[in-house]
Amino acid sequence: MNTISQTPWLNFIGGQWCEGASGQHIMVSNPATGQPLAQVARAMPQDVDRAVAAARAAFQRRAMLSLTPAERGRLMFAIARELRTMTEEIAELECLDNGKTLANGRNEVALTARYLEYYGGMADKLEGRQIPLGDGLVDYTVHMPFGVSAQIVPWNGPLPVGARSVCCALITGNTVVLKSPEDSPLSLIKFAQACERAGVPPGAFNLICGYGHDAGAALAAHPGVDHIVFTGSVATGKSVLRAAAERVVPCVMELGGKSAAIVHADADIALAAERVARGIFTHAGQICSAASRVLVQRGVHDAFINALTGHAQARRVGPGADGADMGPLISARQLDRVEGLCRAGVAEGASLACGGARVAGTDGFFMQPTVFHGVTPAMSIAQQEFFGPVVVVLPFDTPEEAIELANGTDYGLAAGVFTRDLKLALWSADRLVAGQVYVNDWWVGGVETPFGGTKRSGYGREKGQEALLGYVQTKNIGIRL
Numbered sequence: 325m326n327t328i329s330q331t332p333w334l335n336f337i338g339g340q341w342c343e344g345a346s347g348q349h350i351m352v353s354n355p356a357t358g359q360p361l362a363q364v365a366r367a368m369p370q371d372v373d374r375a376v377a378a379a380r381a382a383f384q385r386r387a388m389l390s391l392t393p394a395e396r397g398r399l400m401f402a403i404a405r406e407l408r409t410m411t412e413e414i415a416e417l418e419c420l421d422n423g424k425t426l427a428n429g430r431n432e433v434a435l436t437a438r439y440l441e442y443y444g445g446m447a448d449k450l451e452g453r454q455i456p457l458g459d460g461l462v463d464y465t466v467h468m469p470f471g472v473s474a475q476i477v478p479w480n481g482p483l484p485v486g487a488r489s490v491c492c493a494l495i496t497g498n499t500v501v502l503k504s505p506e507d508s509p510l511s512l513i514k515f516a517q518a519c520e521r522a523g524v525p526p527g528a529f530n531l532i533c534g535y536g537h538d539a540g541a542a543l544a545a546h547p548g549v550d551h552i553v554f555t556g557s558v559a560t561g562k563s564v565l566r567a568a569a570e571r572v573v574p575c576v577m578e579l580g581g582k583s584a585a586i587v588h589a590d591a592d593i594a595l596a597a598e599r600v601a602r603g604i605f606t607h608a609g610q611i612c613s614a615a616s617r618v619l620v621q622r623g624v625h626d627a628f629i630n631a632l633t634g635h636a637q638a639r640r641v642g643p644g645a646d647g648a649d650m651g652p653l654i655s656a657r658q659l660d661r662v663e664g665l666c667r668a669g670v671a672e673g674a675s676l677a678c679g680g681a682r683v684a685g686t687d688g689f690f691m692q693p694t695v696f697h698g699v700t701p702a703m704s705i706a707q708q709e710f711f712g713p714v715v716v717v718l719p720f721d722t723p724e725e726a727i728e729l730a731n732g733t734d735y736g737l738a739a740g741v742f743t744r745d746l747k748l749a750l751w752s753a754d755r756l757v758a759g760q761v762y763v764n765d766w767w768v769g770g771v772e773t774p775f776g777g778t779k780r781s782g783y784g785r786e787k788g789q790e791a792l793l794g795y796v797q798t799k800n801i802g803i804r805l
Contacts, residue, residue: 332363333509335371335533336516338378339526345370350506350533355423355652356643356688362421364509367534369542372501375530376548379472379499382527389469389497393448396495399522400444403491404437406518414483414514416645422479422508423651423689424607425644432483432511435771439488442771443792447495450792455800462803467796469497470574471550474543476536476564478555479505479654480610480711482512488771488786489553489576490515490529496795498551501530503540507654509533536560541567549573551795555612558734558780576784576794578776580709581737584617584730585766586752588723589624591742595764597631600715603740603766605639605693608650609713610658613738613775615766616710619726622719629697629717633677636693641683652689653712659689662712666694669705674698674716707733723748731757736778740766759785 332349334341342365349363367375382388388396407414415429424432452465473493477486482505493500504512516531532539540560544552545567554564555578568575585603587596603615620628642648653659659682666680679694694714699706705716720726730739739758741749753761759776762768769775774788784794 332365333513333533334365335367335375336513336520336529336531337371337375338381338530339520344368344534345374350509350535352421352507352509353655354420355654356419356645356690358656358687358689362510364506364513364533367503367532367539369538371532371534372539372542372546375501375532376472376474376543376546378527378530379501380548382525383469383471383499386497387499387525387528388494393450393495397444397447399524400440400447400491400495402522403515403518403524404440404444406521407433407437407440407515410514410518414511417510417514418483419644419651421510422482423644423654425648425651428607428644432481436484436487436515438771439484440491443488443491443495446789446792450496450796452798457802460805462805464801466799466801467496468799469493469796471498472548473498473500473551473553473795474546474549475500475502475553476540476543476556477502477504477512478612479507480607480612482508483515485555485786486512487515488791492791492795493551493553494524494528496792498795499528499530501532501543501549503543504531504533506533506535544568545570547571552576553794554578561782576786577782578612578784578786579780579782580711580735581612581614581777581781582616582707582709582733582735583613583738583740583758584619585615585740585742586720586726586730587618587620587624587628588726588741588743588745588748589621590744591624592744592764593624593627593631596742597628597635599742599764599766601632601635601639604715605636605650605713608653608691610654610711612781613760613767615740616715617706617730618715618717619720619729620717621726622721625697625717625719629677629695632715632717633695636678636695639693641690641692643688650693650713653691654689656689658711659691662691662710662714665705665708665710666714669696669699669703669716672703672705673700674703674705679714701729701732709735723752727752727755731755734780737781738762
């Protein structure tokens with residue numbers, strides 16, 4: 325299938341499906357073929373104005389706050405039920421506009437429904453506290469929403485990343501304007517349909533699709549926005565933060581990563597190689613917490629390289645709809661960037677164990693699974709985020725050196741340790757500067773576990789109970805009797 329529909333997909337503002345004010349459309353392409361797939365109504369700054377106005381009106385009439393917490397929770401469960409009925413349709417969309425495999429597309433729907441159900445269950449459990457001040461005084465705290473939450477979602481996982489921040493905002497009484505990514509917006513349009521069918525109050529959730537330089541910039545700088553949630557690159561995140569600083573708007577920022585796995589000599593090398601391969605080659609490495617650096621103790625360095633290279637070369641690269649293990653990169657632009665960084669790594673003196681170039685003979689944006697060795701910490705490929713299926717391997721001698729290397733970038737999103745020594749694992753976890761540390765695996769955790777970065781990887785937390793605290797302010801009420 326080369327196209328989804330000849331009819332343009334629309335924005336969702338104030339409970340209505342609508343074209344953009346300019347009448348222009350964004351062409352969405354299939355990254356597996358490079359061919360046009362669908363058209364989406366292009367939101368411009370005037371559409372941002374409409375969406376923020378709709379969200380503000382909904383907040384002022386207490387569209388979510390007028391519901392009891394239990395009712396808000398049931399609404400999240402209703403959205404989840406609607407989404408589950410669209411599983412196969414959304415999985416196909418994730419293949420066609422995002423490059424995921426069908427299995428990953430189905431998993432995205434299941435994960436999104438799980439977020440909705442988890443936070444639906446939390447809706448009536450976000451409690452304040454009573455503070456004893458003595459006779460004649462009553463003092464207590466309540467959580468209050470910020471107001472209109474602007475949310476800018478990345479192209480690599482738009483459905484679960486968008487839905488988890490939307491449901492956190494809605495169950496705490498906020499209203500939302502979400503800008504979907506122009507490269508892969510279709511699954512979030514299905515999410516908006518699920519919200520509509522489930523009965524989300526008009527204006528409480530608004531969805532627009534536009535380019536970052538106009539719609540995204542207008543949303544981040546809009547005077548009607550009270551709160552910003554952003555997931556994306558460090559460079560774009562800085563622009564969002566500058567706009568937010570002008571109006572002192574609180575933000576939750578999830579930015580890039582260059583996450584390191586440390587493989588000690590006593591580790592199960594076969595297990596470590598398999599888990600690192602999963603951590604870097606899933607969704608063609610287009611995951612912010614991908615295992616993009618591996619630090620290997622010198623005595624097992626060559627054995628690990630051989631094992632990891634075997635996993636890389638065994639992966640079948642092709643369209644997800646055809647049952648491939650690894651799909652394409654999102655765009656020709658991203659493929660050019662990843663391939664260019666690989667060329668830079670070779671020019672700097674690093675060696676390729678495998679890969680290093682695009683897959684020849686295809687019109688799609690496919691990159692070979694790539695393993696670099698002979699890498700030094702100062703090389704650009706050891707410092708810059710590829711956001712592609714490329715892993716760099718560096719040797720180390722002592723645990724102290726491994727920690728220094730792991731912490732030696734501007735990023736601090738995730739890290740991993742492979743060892744049979746529990747004391748060494750805990751010692752390492754204490755010293756790694758990262759928002760999450762995995763031991764003897766990659767991506768340990770789930771919906772229930774907090775996720776976020778340190779250093780230039782951002783701040784604030786998504787997932788888990790901690791995420792809810794990023795969507796509320798604490799109000800203290802003191803009463804003299």
